[in-house]
Amino acid sequence: MTKSCRANRLSIIFFSLITIFCNLASAANFPTRPLVMIIPYAAGGSADVLGRVIADEMGKVIGQTVLPELKPGAGGNIGAEYVAKLAKPDGHTFLFASVSLSTSPSLAKLNFDPTKDLKAVAGVASIPSLMLVSNDSPFKNLAEFVSAVKANRIQASFGSSGNNTGSHLVGELFKSASGIEMTHIPYKGSGAVYPDLIAGRITVLTDVMGSSLPQAKGGMVRALAITSSKRSKLLPNVPTFAEQGYPGFEFGTWFGFFAPAAVPDEALKIVEKAILQALKSDAVKDRLDAVAASPLPGPGSEFEKWYLTDVQRWAKLVKEGRLQKVD
Template sequence: MQNQHYPRVAKALALAVLLGSGGPAMAQAWPAKTISIVVPFATGGTTDVIARALGQELSKSLGKPVIVENKPGAGATIGADYVAKAGADGHTLLVGAVHHTIATSVYKKLPYDFQRDLAPVTTVAMVPNVLVVNPNLGAKNVQELIALAKKSPGKLTFGSNGNGTGQHLIGAQFNLASGVDILHVPYKGSGPLTIDLLGGQVDMSFDTVTPVLSHIRAGKLRALAVTTIQRSAALPNVPTLDEAGLKGFDQGTWFGILAPAATPKDVVARLNTEIVRIVNSPDFRKRMDEIGAVPVGNSAAQMASQIKTDTERFARLAKDAKITAQ
């Protein structure tokens, strides 16, 4: 009797094992459909450019379509929240950035926890920020800008990608370090910010190099200093803020890929392998060089460590600069 039922029992046990190991089974089938890379800013900015360059190569590597979705607003937190609540199957990814580690401290209440609800995959690139002004402002260097700002407190303006973003914090830090009061004007991304900067609606920005590089080279915007401790290879003749007199000033912007926290570990590992390979490829590195970005391609653990360190560091800076957002 037992022998007659054994095949059915064996099949039932095999099915139970298969169902019980749903994570690995799903991971083996990944990717099963189109992959969406969510950019939490408007089109035209550094995040968008990096996402599209990566998505194109990732599609070739995985053999599935990879699309970029722009979900701007609230200092990049709308896009982050969307991905944090998306299906954890490896088909919805976020281009996270240093902005998200700042938002944790700046926003009084967020609908997600950046470190708990999102799984780091890898840091794709680091991009220096640059202080640029509309040429009509008249300031030709940092000291002239500071002198101009001190003559008219609260009259000059700097734009950013939104409240609580890296550009916002750098601008606030510049105010503290130089003893000036330059008014912050938030935007939903580098695209609309750059348009207004070119048109003179805003006086300056501390944006990443990428969206303003061509305008600097064309003489439509004037670069006064980069905000990192080292000069940018894309702008070798532009001094650092440290060189310009604001000693110890060192702020850049990193961009990386994250997935919903419950994404199977082997899917995250596969994503890391594929993206790091792309980041280290000659074609991708050439593309990053063209936009003033420095390729990274680290481990998920290294990215997680950077997020933790930045979250703690920017919490102190945000407190000193008294930055808050709703």
């Protein structure tokens, strides 16, 4: 080996060691400023409420303030794209995502690839939804509703919190399962839907329990069905879709954390640990129990596998024609 080759090799080793040392030093000092939790949905919705509870508990664990920042729009894709493409990949900015991150690769035109441009950090939970009608509606169950639509006694419509959101997806899946036609009317967040539902300007809404449970208990709307596999102890008189003739009809709006794909593993592990610790807090557990949530795989590596499987599940539904792309 020549002296020049030996020198080049030593230089490579030296700079590699320097890089490793700098990364370790950076991880030891991380985080160096408040963290930003991007919530890509409207204020007051389930993601906003749950995200803020987790942010408070994370801050106690990680020793820095965790600042929730809303970036709603395009069914969650505006906020997701911001984290994937524009946020500095140093671990200080991360995404609190939901089910639209699984469906958008198949249903929407994206300027980024969530499966490549984002990295899973930690899974949180999956929350069932309620199919609701106005309390003044004549329908007491799914059979009455479907029968009226098929007999052309009503022109049915269903509201959602936006294209490709959970409330949109359940409506489309129920159209396919029941064989009925309903007009989709997207809103900017679930909170905007309820006045029209209560007034009867739209026929039904299927919304995640975090938002729909208070409405159902308040008496202004009536729950026809729940999307879980069994009845919830929170609303024991509300039957499942399966009980009403739709076996296998289940849906959960999941929540989890993602970061820019280029975030160093050392920083990612610190954020992951803080999230998992926050999920054990009484405040977060109480919030999840209050909406009948089921846990997801927590650690990033396990959640990543779960997420990619979910992406493929929705892609299959699109390929089968059970869901249509939305421009």
